[in-house]
Amino acid sequence: MPYTVKSRKAPTVQTSAPRSPLSRARVIAEALTLADQAGLDGLSMRALAERLGVVPMALYKHVSNKEELLDTLVDAVIAEVAPGTVDGGWKAQAREQLLAARRTMLRHPWAWRAIETREAPSPAALDHMEVMIATLRTGGLSAPLVHHVMHALGSRLWGFSQEVFATGPQPTDPGIAAQAMEMMAARWPRVLESAMSTLHQQGSAVGPGCDDETEYLFAIDLILDGAERLHDAGWSPAARSDGAPLVTLQ
Amino acid sequence: MPYTVKSRKAPTVQTSAPRSPLSRARVIAEALTLADQAGLDGLSMRALAERLGVVPMALYKHVSNKEELLDTLVDAVIAEVAPGTVDGGWKAQAREQLLAARRTMLRHPWAWRAIETREAPSPAALDHMEVMIATLRTGGLSAPLVHHVMHALGSRLWGFSQEVFATGPQPTDPGIAAQAMEMMAARWPRVLESAMSTLHQQGSAVGPGCDDETEYLFAIDLILDGAERLHDAGWSPAARSDGAPLVTLQ
DNA sequence: ACCTGAACACCGTTCAAGT
């Protein structure tokens, strides 16, 4: 028995399989499920070691440090993205690829924070970009236009739109909600109007009737549609002399 | 002398003014300059306390905890955004407001990471949104359209576009760069082509000739232009029954 | 009443000592 559990807490139930020797693959796999269960903050080297029934230092045999572990996890998550093939031209295909990334990210809600802090694209990330760029080029868009559109897509490439603010729990007491609404109506009337503007007709409750997914799709479509329009109009990269808009055609 | 410096390190030169009593304003101000100098990771309660010549616990008199301190710092930074008034209609005005946010964010490079982790918009954030929404509504855009466009803008509202990957230092050795390029050309040819596509003509070096600012401007313009086009075509929010695109007009 | 030293419960990582 190469490893012994050394923990002050009562030893928990053994993890499924009989104790196999620690390996890089086992470290990565356990880190992934730990992150899925406990979030990125719950993923500490010490917690991970304990789950593997190992002293923290043992991890450093298989992973050079925590940053490298995160690099590997991000690569693994992006590699999960599995877009289908759809009819409807390059825009529909690009849309499917973006939605496939979103499906993956919904399975690993912690991943966006890890992705954001990476310093270089992993192989799986480059693969994903390669497919996306190829799709846009297939539509006939020029390389510079594609380059800009990729930047405009930003984090949506990886399946998440950088939410303006993490939407916390809303007040359930209608009295409090009404009071908050009055305050907002007085000081930020436009914000309130905008937030309320997509309420579903049949909805009785307060709160936006517009889910994250609708916003995600709208942003994708706005950008892809804008790209198509520029391409159709024969857009090419302009020398940036003044502060003139970059996409408006004169 | 109400506070005494208690530090194992040799006491450093006194900060400018003679020791004034600790106050919330002084804590906030010092936290801001510490973040500007040392980044978000350098901003710890302990480091902040030492700069103020105070024991860490003294901070908790003026700030309830670190999260509340970060809330306050984010509010202060967003409050710095000072857009000018420009001619050229609502799109030009919106553009100026976005660029003003960007100017502020370039002064406080740590801020984006703090903003991203906030759970609710601060008063200054709501003020900024209010002004932005009002500008878009002035252009005649409907409330639901504005709502979607705000989401499409995402983090650009706060002056940063979620960069795909933090661009680390590039290899300076031309041999290494060439070798890396060959590898990329073999495995990710489209990515390489896209990255190279905006190279300036006169540039002899490798690396994109396209700065962050150009990408930022392009994304803004793509989104604002798309919004104007939808508005001109009489766009209104569609019932989302199937998976059809949300912005394409039939 | 006000302030603070020591402590608690954590981090990631190093390194010498043990088997």
Add this chain to the structure above:
DNA sequence: ACCTGAACACCGTTCAAGT
């Protein structure tokens, strides 16, 4: 040769003791 206990240099925060 392999593994690990103890330690280092940090965190944010609590709390009882000191003035």
